[in-house]
Amino acid sequence: MSMKSLKDLNQAQLEATEYNEGPHLIVAGAGSGKTKVLTHKIAYLIEDGFNPENILSLTFTNKAANEMKERITAMIGVTKAKKLWMGTFHSILARILRTEAESLNYKKNFSIYDREDSVSLVGNVLTALNISIDDKSSSAIQHQISSLKNKMILPEEFAKFHAETPSEKKLAQVYTEYNDRLFENNSMDFDDLLLKPIQLFNNHQRILAKYKKEFKYVLVDEFQDTNKAQYEIIKLFVTGRTKLCVVGDDAQSIYGWRGAELENMLNFEKDFPKVKVFRLEQNYRSTKRILKAAGSVIKNNPGQIEKTLWTENEDGEMLSVLRCTDEKDEAFQISKQIKKEITSKKISLKDITILYRINSQSRALEEALRREKLPYKIIGGVEFYRRKEVKDIVAYLRVLANQNDEESLLRIMNFPQRGIGNTSISKMIAFARKFDLSFYSTMARIFEVIEVKERIQKNVKQFKILLDKYIDLQSKLSLTELTSALIDDLGVLKMYKEENTVESRQRYDNVQELINSIADFSKQNKGATIDDFLSDVSLFSGIDSYENDDNFITLMTIHSSKGLEFPVVFITGCEEDIFPLNKKFDSDSQVEEERRLFYVAVTRAERKVILSYARSRYRFGEVAYQDVSRFIGEIDPETIKELNNGVRKSSSRRRRAYYDELYQEDFDEFDQERRSLRVGSRVSHEKFGEGKILAINGVGDSQKISIAFEEFGTKHLLTKFAKLTLI
DNA sequence: AATTCGTGCATTTTT
């Protein structure tokens, strides 16, 4: 072993790093250093003489890929590191697809539709076919289509073998048309980026052979989250001679809803005989208490890969629970706790994260943090590249790159307003379909579309001239110059400035920011084309932009938090119907996935976990009364305590600033209830008579209470059944 | 064709 750096690996990590024979699976528990193993493995291989361009390393987020690239660059230098094939499944395959597009009868400048684009295309298809399916939204139908694609069921197969009921038959029709339109638009959706390569490789053995020869070592991170198509691709690349290393944790599989098949991991040993399995079980992140709590919850899931996560870290603090009246109170109490943490314990804001199950929970939290003047950053939510003004400009770039991209073209027809309304557009679409033309070609022949008013025909003509000018300029200007000139020509900045509202100023800034980000991209990626930039934009996700440099509290969904760690973690909304979500309709397997999500949330924490739940919450426009999450009940009572006994009284003046009188009543009632449960209170029990509370352990239904009764001695009772009255 | 107003509906999670 030549590398010094291998010294800081533990025995299990070292064995996994050094093993480079046949297919192997590394079962890596939370915080067990799997990224370290992956990066060391790659660096070690290259030092050993392996060609970096023969290594394919696949991750799920760009962020994970970038992080690995950085670490490897630090170890082996930028020249070699740059040659690695390293990225998300989607971005690597998009790259391959651009190279091989012709073999699929696509042009290499194809557009990539994100979810929003796909939904809008589905909407257009529904209108065109004049179909509705059980009153489902286009977004629901898009999701169904996406699920089919994830299972690798193509339109023909679905129509032939799976579509039986009338709704299914209609779905088949929509699915078929949707896919045809994608092809005509020279566009692919996210799922196509996985499906098309499979088609490509199956139909062109020579192309497959080329990549098989290239990829001599394939590494896959977050293997538990691969779907059927991704697994298929891995299998295509890997033959007897290829080396394959997959890393994952079945306990952290949280993308079942997106088609991830945990079975890929559980059955890995069946698909690849003579597989060698390594386990990373030592956790370096969390305290003993946190691991115990997380373990006590996840053990309620059957059928896991056997492993025991342990740590040499200290016991640590108890996990704590904040019981709150409603979502506003929850946000307020969390702010209070944060202030306490930063003043008393030298914890800075960037050490703290607030996690939630659904994005809509962030609103109340944001409001409270703003009021308390606590700086925060939201990861995900409405992302920069998904904002209307940004998407509008991006749509222009897409049309410049790919004139067949009808979705983008329709988006900008009347942006900025040039008097081409829906009526005229519908007429043009009708014309295009009738003569089997693309929308763009129809624009060239606008004077033949006699249904459109003459004045508007001229506007269309003008618009076409503008587009052609920039299509031509593409080859003469840099991407940054092109975009700046275009934005200038469109006059959008001027438009936003003149509007001069809070919103328009924001839009102004965002468009400026887009120009900056293009300049930045061009600098980072010398020689990159407009297609490269557009690929990047489509495949960008909120978490990719996360950097923990500035001093902010981080807010995000639990899904986004995967792979990250923070000293202090707040897990909010621990209520039935939020977390786990939709308990009424959930199958066991869905609850199990929610439980794994809970496990992910808890194991993000290094030192402290604070769970919160609200007794009531505004949902669907009305107050819903919430039950405590079953997951809180599953946590080992020895690791958890309630935090906010008596918090309310001292803060009543503060509270008034937050709540109207209606809430006030509720609080006082709540105080009464809390007071009866305090340690030291005297209580009376039906059978055992009077006594004094010695201790309260746990929360919710599993809460236990110890009482020293005068005549019957000390008893440990479940609070739920004890029927105690305060004396 | 654009603006304004009102109704109804929605909430997972994301590459």
Added chain:
DNA sequence: TGCACGAATT
């Protein structure tokens, strides 16, 4: 609650 979409109005 608040957003998106459709009808009504200018």
